[in-house]
Amino acid sequence: MPIIINGAAVSLPDDPRVSLLDLLREYLHLAGTKMGCNQGACGACTVLVDGERIISCLALAVQYEGRAITTVEGLATGGDLHPLQRAFIEHDGFQCGYCTPGQICSAIGMAAELERGLPSHVTADLLLDEILASREELAERMSGNLCRCGAHNGIMDAIAATFIHTETSRSTGPDSAEAAA
Amino acid sequence: MTPFTYARASDVPDAVRLASLEATKYLGGGTNLVDLMRETIERPEALVDVTGLSAAIEDHQGGLLIGAAARNTALAEHRMVRETYPVLARAILSGASAQVRNMATVGGNLLQRTRCAYFYDPEGSRCNKRSPGEGCDAVGGFNRMHAILGASSACIATHPSDMCVALAALDALIHVQGPAGERTVALTDLHRLPADRPDLDSTLEPGELITAVALPSLPTGAHSTYRKVRDRASYAFALVSVGAVLAVEDGIITDVRIALGGVAHKPWRASTAEAALRGRQATPENFRAAAEAELLDAQPLRDNGFKVPLAIRTITATLGELTGENA
Structure with missing residues (x-):
């Protein structure tokens, strides 16, 4: 059984040592997904597997046989960028851009987790069905994605503008970006 | 990475046979094992993928039975865990990142290895856990993150898991299957203190597979939570963490279980503090005295003396928080 990358069926490599990240970059030349630390600490390699965010550097490709992987290259529809991609441009959600594909894939997975009511470390009440997407919640949920340029405020603005539609979550505070780092 | 073969287990007997x-190593989400293999600290010749085995989370004798292949996110998200075992939901949610929690299995979390920087440095450091008998560079090195309880001259590493601290406080039972059959081991007996064999993290026999975790029911009126102290607000290992279960009736402690993370080679069940509290009044003074009694035997190293008062304060604060909820 192949693996599905951005809708296309692809054969798995024979060598089980190949990570999902290396399959994407070195075998398929999909260089959007980035290698940062290669040890699960930075989130630059974040992709979506059947809609769930994972880090592709510590994923052996062979384990994802038959699964549907979405990378940053698979987010646009035709010539139209994903709304979050547009928001990153609008809100200066990056400087060098290296962490950006991981940030964007991670935030899309994060929005789905929030939508289904998954609590986080900073959620006060574990039993609420609807979690208020405060700045603190967004920062905690995005803490697996580092940005060394310091674009976290723009990243949070872009995510809030795309997925959150309340005033609370749009208010910017000086403390919020540090919590994400 | 050393070459290895890969096979997917179809059921538990198949996994044990393979x-x-x-x-051979069993493979869960790979978030720790793949990293260790890339660093050549682990060099298995074969991997048996057990992520296709039971990931079910179901009612079991008044408690829960959790398939070892359940993902960390799925366990923290489970309704009964959030309602009945908040200490477990909070411990899991305080560990790693969302991406890692989506990948990591419960079984893999139980068997993750220490993040001691000397263990992780095969090129430059001596480590008895990695190469038995070689010596330990952490003992005389930078040991701010290391153990203050139960360590040995051979190893001062700490156990990295948050989930296991909660499971220790919950009296969890680990279901194991191996070449010699099935058995059940208490979580508190699954991990070892290092003594003179720090290369052995657990008491599992070769080829044994963790198949499930059983959570017993909690006493009526028990409250639980998890508190983690770390160097940054998120995505960092614990300096000190506390998982606690507390039941109070008319101001008197009827049941208390306390486990500590970040302080020892295994999740540290604070039985001295528990004994000092059972049947006593639930007051901040008693919480502090019990915490101090627990830490009496602590043996801080050059850089981690701060962990002793930090552990005392964190135990006191966590029990205080649970009393507040109870009032």
Whole structure:
């Protein structure tokens, strides 16, 4: 059984040592997904597997046989960028851009987790069905994605503008970006 | 990474049969094992993928039975865990990142290895856990993150898991299957203190597979939570963490279980503090005295003396928080 990358069926490599990240970059030349630390600490390699965010550097490709992987290259529809991609441009959600594909894939997975009511470390009440997407919640949920340029405020603005539609979550505070780092 | 073969287990007996080869490792989400293999600290000749085995989370004798292949996110998200075992939901949610929690299995979390920087440095450091008998560079090195309880001259590493601290406080039972059959081991007996064999993290026999975790029911009126102290607000290992279960009736402690993370080679069940509290009044003074009694035997190293007062304060604060909820 192949693996599905951005809708296309692809054969798995024979060598089980190949990570999902290396399959994407070195075998398929999909260089959007980035290698940062290669040890699960930075989130630059974040992709979506059947809609769930994972880090592709510590994923052996062979384990994802038959699964549907979405990378940053698979987010646009035709010539139209994903709304979050547009928001990153609008809100200066990056400087060098290296962490950006991981940030964007991670935030899309994060929005789905929030939508289904998954609590986080900073959620006060574990039993609420609807979690208020405060700045603190967004920062905690995005803490697996580092940005060394310091674009976290723009990243949070872009995510809030795309997925959150309340005033609370749009208010910017000086403390919020540090919590994400 | 050393070459290895890969096989997917179809059921538990199949996994145990496939793992009969000596240098075989069971593979969960890979978030720790793949990293260790890339660093050549682990060099298995064969991997048996057990992520297709039971990931079910179901009612069991008034508690829960959790398939070892359940993902960390799924366990923290489970309704009964959030309602009945908040200490477990909070411990899991305080560990790693969302991406890692989506990948990591419960079984893999139980068997993750220490993040001691000297263990992780095969090129430059001596480590008895990695190469038995070689010596330990952490003992005389930078040991701010290391153990203050139960360590030995051979190893001062700490156990990295948050989930296991909660499971220790919950009296969890680990279901194991191996070449010799099935058995059940208490979570508090699954991990070892290092003594003179720090290369052995657990008491599992070769080829044994963790198949499930059983959570017993909690006493009526028990409250639980998890508190983690770390160097940054998120995505960092614990300096000190506390998982606690507390039941109070008319101001008197009827049941208390306390486990500590970040302080020892295994999740540290604070039985001295528990004994000092059972049947006593639930007051901040008693919480502090019990915490101090627990830490009496602590042996801080050059850089981690701060962990002793930090552990005392964190135990006191966590129990205080649970009393507040109870009032």
